[in-house]
Amino acid sequence: MGITRVGIGIGLTAGALALQIPGAAAAGDSGLDIRQSAHGSTVTVSTTACGAETYGKGESELAGAFHLFAGPRKGVLTGEFTLPEGTSAGTDTVTVKCPPRIKLTDSYELAVRDPDGAVEAGFGPAGNTAPQLALGAALVAAAAAGGLVRMRHRSGARRT
Numbered sequence: 001m002g003i004t005r006v007g008i009g010i011g012l013t014a015g016a017l018a019l020q021i022p023g024a025a026a027a028g029d030s031g032l033d034i035r036q037s038a039h040g041s042t043v044t045v046s047t048t049a050c051g052a053e054t055y056g057k058g059e060s061e062l063a064g065a066f067h068l069f070a071g072p073r074k075g076v077l078t079g080e081f082t083l084p085e086g087t088s089a090g091t092d093t094v095t096v097k098c099p100p101r102i103k104l105t106d107s108y109e110l111a112v113r114d115p116d117g118a119v120e121a122g123f124g125p126a127g128n129t130a131p132q133l134a135l136g137a138a139l140v141a142a143a144a145a146g147g148l149v150r151m152r153h154r155s156g157a158r159r160t
Helices: 002-027 130-159
Strands: 032-036 042-047 055-060 064-070 077-082 091-098 102-109
Touching: 032 091, 032 102, 042 055, 042 064, 042 091, 055 077, 077 091
Parallel strands: none
Antiparallel strands: 032 042, 042 077, 055 064, 055 091, 064 077, 091 102
16 A cells, blocks of 8 residues: 555656646757856856857857856856946847857846845745744644654554
8 A cells, every 4th residue: 555655656746747847848948048146247158059069159248258168067068257347237148159050049137236135935025924934833733743643543553
C-alpha cells in the first residue's frame, strides 16, 4: 500500500512538472537571457543558441559593444556590460552575434533605481502580516494534531 502511494505521488509530481514545460519553452523565444543586477547598473547576457562556439559579440543600444565568452556551463556564452550614468527608465535592445551566421535580438525593461519597501505577494498590503501568521499557525497546529493522532492510532494497534 505504501509503494502505491509513493508511486501516485511521483506520478502527480511528474505530471505537474510536465505541464510547466510549454510555458518555460515559450518564455525564452529569443534565445537570450538578460538579467539586470539589483542596483541596476550591470547587465548580464547569456545564451545557448551559439552551440559549441566559445566567443560572441554583443551590442546594447544604450551601453555599446561587449563580448561574450564561455560561461560556467558548457555551451553557454555569457557577457556583461555597464549602463551609463543617468540612464532613465525605459527599454534597451541587445543584439548578439555568433559565428557563422547567428544573430539574436531581444529587449528588456530597465530597472534604474533601487527597490524600496516590501514586495506585495497577495494577502493584502505588505504591512498586514496578521492573517498570514494566523493561517500559518493553524496549518502547523493541524499538521501536528494529525501526526499525533496517527502516532497514537499506530501505537494502539501494536498493543493488541
